[in-house]
Amino acid sequence: MGGTLDYDEAEARQEEAIYRTPAAAARRERVRGLLAPEPGDTVLSIGCGPGFEPAEIGWAVGNEGHVHGIDRSQAMLELARERCASLPQVTVSQGDAGDLPVADESVDAAVAVQVFEYLETVSSAVAELARVLRPGGSAVVCDADFASLVWRSPNPERMARVLRAFDDHCPQPRLGSRLAPVLREAGLTVDRVEPNTIVNTRLEEETFAYHLMQFIEDYAADHGAIGRMAAQAWANDLREQEVAGETFFSFTQYCYFVRKPVSR
Numbered sequence: 359m360g361g362t363l364d365y366d367e368a369e370a371r372q373e374e375a376i377y378r379t380p381a382a383a384a385r386r387e388r389v390r391g392l393l394a395p396e397p398g399d400t401v402l403s404i405g406c407g408p409g410f411e412p413a414e415i416g417w418a419v420g421n422e423g424h425v426h427g428i429d430r431s432q433a434m435l436e437l438a439r440e441r442c443a444s445l446p447q448v449t450v451s452q453g454d455a456g457d458l459p460v461a462d463e464s465v466d467a468a469v470a471v472q473v474f475e476y477l478e479t480v481s482s483a484v485a486e487l488a489r490v491l492r493p494g495g496s497a498v499v500c501d502a503d504f505a506s507l508v509w510r511s512p513n514p515e516r517m518a519r520v521l522r523a524f525d526d527h528c529p530q531p532r533l534g535s536r537l538a539p540v541l542r543e544a545g546l547t548v549d550r551v552e553p554n555t556i557v558n559t560r561l562e563e564e565t566f567a568y569h570l571m572q573f574i575e576d577y578a579a580d581h582g583a584i585g586r587m588a589a590q591a592w593a594n595d596l597r598e599q600e601v602a603g604e605t606f607f608s609f610t611q612y613c614y615f616v617r618k619p620v621s622r
């Protein structure tokens with residue numbers, strides 16, 4: 359999630375809690391499986407967040423490799439530094455996806471997971487990704503399409519209203535289904551697209567649905583389009599439904615495996 363770029367410490371910790379959930383760990387595993395980083399590789403983690411992503415890729419590339427995590431948010435970078443402190447092959451620094459502080463054709467592989475959907479201009483970030491990849495290098499770009507969200511509620515009209523308003527939490531809520539032409543336009547080949555679907559049938563603390571519910575409630579408190587009272591009523595619908603044993607939540611993120619051709 360992470361609708362704002364300027365996380366304070368508490369918001370960064372809240373986001374970190376989401377990245378601890380089994381669903382987030384499984385997504386990172388899927389992304390690593392697609393990317394298949396090799397020992398010795400140099401890998402860029404664009405929008406590295408609280409550092410799970412660079413740390414886990416760091417284990418894969420080993421001491422001979424290097425992972426560079428970049429994020430715009432200082433609060434996120436502090437968490438990432440803490441998390442990666444014992445991994446000398448991982449460095450993290452501040453930078454913007456639209457203007458990467460990385461030399462041309464200097465990385466073997468890159469990941470940008472749930473980052474581009476938060477950008478006003480996706481094409482410049484994709485162009486930057488293409489610039490820094492070496493010829494033959496590969497990347498995984500993963501973004502959601504919020505239209506994939508199926509969330510059962512005893513009050514479907516209220517659910518539809520809240521989700522419509524929540525679409526405004528990021529500039530690109532449909533990016534997951536619209537990435538392929540943008541990637542090709544930058545000269546990358548799209549080799550595979552894999553869905554990462556999260557299904558929760560409980561609304562418990564370790565579920566993605568639980569955290570998204572809290573995120574939407576907090577978002578509503580600051581954004582008139584939903585309103586605090588309406589968001590509370592919506593969340594209460596979900597809690598009552600959970601007590602009745604009727605929770606159902608499904609959400610898909612799309613992971614694009616791309617390559618930079620050897621001769622362009």
Ligand SMILES: C[S@@+](CC[C@H](N)C(=O)[O-])C[C@H]1O[C@@H](n2cnc3c(N)ncnc32)[C@H](O)[C@@H]1O
Pocket residue numbers: 359360363377404405406407408410411428429430431434453454455456470471472473476477
């Ligand atoms: C939803 S988190 C994803 C974290 C990580 N990729 C993962 O999947 O574990 C999005 C991250 O992208 C960062 N971000 C958003 N816009 C950015 C930009 N323009 N440049 C660099 N980082 C950005 C945010 O600060 C946040 O840490």
